[in-house]
Amino acid sequence: MKKIKKKYVSNYMPKFKIPKKNKNRPNFIQNSMKLANEIDVARVELHYVIQPKNPQTGEIIKRYRRLNEHRACAFRAMVQAMLYYFNLSTNTVYASLEKLSDDCGLSTISPAGNKSISRASRLISKFMEPMGFLKSEKKWDNILGTYMPKIFILTPLFFELFGVTSKQLSKAKKQQLNWINNSLKKKGIKPLTEEKIYIKNKNLRIQKILEFRKSQHNFYIRQKRAKKIISNNEFQAKQKILKLLVKNYSLNELQKMGQGGLKKMVNIEYFHLKKIATMCFSKNTVLNK
Template identity: 60%
Template sequence: MLFRKKYINNYNPIFSIPINNKPRPSFIKYAMERASKIDVARTELNYVIQPKNIKTGLIIKRYRRLNEHRACAMRAMVQAMLYHFNIISRLVYASVEQLADECGLSTISKAGNKSISRASRLITEFMEPMGFIKCKTSWDKSSRTYMPKVIKLTSLFFMLFGISHTKLKNARLQQLGWVNKNLLIKGLKKISLKEAKLKNKNDRIKKLFEYREKKKKISKRKTLAKNLFTLSPCLSRQKILNILIKKYSISELKKMGSEGLKKLVNIEYFYLKKLASSALVDPP
């Protein structure tokens, strides 16, 4: 029994709308409402469709239904993916990490390391092989690491809660009409669905690259912060002062004065102290 209690950290994951809540298009609101009224983890599609190996295309035989822990995770994840769904590009404008955080599926170890394996396994072992989503990962040459997954929702995903391909297509055309209306107001030319889709996709990839660069900088600062706070408060402040002196020009330091510099050291000290014990920022 003790083993089973430790098996899952959150038995009832629920999607929580982000603090910076943004107005969602009527189609997304409608889809989220539909998905909340139907048990997406127990619909007929989950029993009729056989998952396929993403690399080989060969069918993966299933002999049992989703266990309740994964089913609960899927119910929350569907809501999160819909909330971040871009109607035109059909991409989810959130990373797996962000989706996991908002669904209560991520955990932090005693050492301060974040794990999103429950959300990641749901995507790679079930939702993608079943054909509900498609994932693409890009290689970042500058950092020599893979970028966060770009998730695309398929027509099958919407069929989970009774939204047909035709209704999805109509929603995309309606959204395109709204986009073109705004372009005309700005004195710009209208664009086709294909052009809008490509633009949105490129914007998403650009944001992911920007986030990767931001994450790299924060990671470096976090390493600095952890090293600083192995020292005494006095030595930590002295090192921060030395860093700030190198950062600003002589004229800027004179303008700032000793009091201004002292204030800046205090701000940096408490920021780095907080950063040393926190997880990295979420992707866009």
């Protein structure tokens, strides 16, 4: 009798699906996605000449074989997804790991209704980051006392997978910045400098926190902390939020943000904490969209 092999992965042919609310992506992104689709990014020469390194220690990780086909398929889909959500101005992927996993068809749901994104997580932490295709930043959420989702920063090596050089990437970034500043100029708004873009990128972390707080993961732990902060009167709660919030920024960044900008962020935090504190969660509730 023939032995039945155990199912290795739930989705053998994952593929990135462009969201229904399709954003009009810059020409550079569209062209990059096309190039990455025309070439097999999982089998290019780079994979055979680069030695992966431990992101924390820098030590070389020995590889004994090429990507197996399951991970190769996942990698092809992930490259497309990361390009789609890539922001040229900040080098950042504007999507959480969960969102990337969902859009690539890499997420799985257990019979109990629990979602797993481990396949996407392993692809990034065990392969893409050690190979140098991206860097990830994981920061602590001072307000709710949990880690916020990782932010992914694509490196020039990522674009070399499909033949885009560092020079071409740099040129595209300048063109994108000029386009943004010309649009701002027409509206009578001051142009963005590299310094302002850096702060914008840092503010993205706050945005990611707010999105992550809506997800199921550790929801009740975060809700308990939110209730504790909101249990004070509004003034005391906002003072608490202010003290925790400023830890995310340097003194120089806070000065540039100004009192008005900081006050606005405190108000946004207060509103979201109130929402979390009163939110009812069930397995049928979709909170992460």
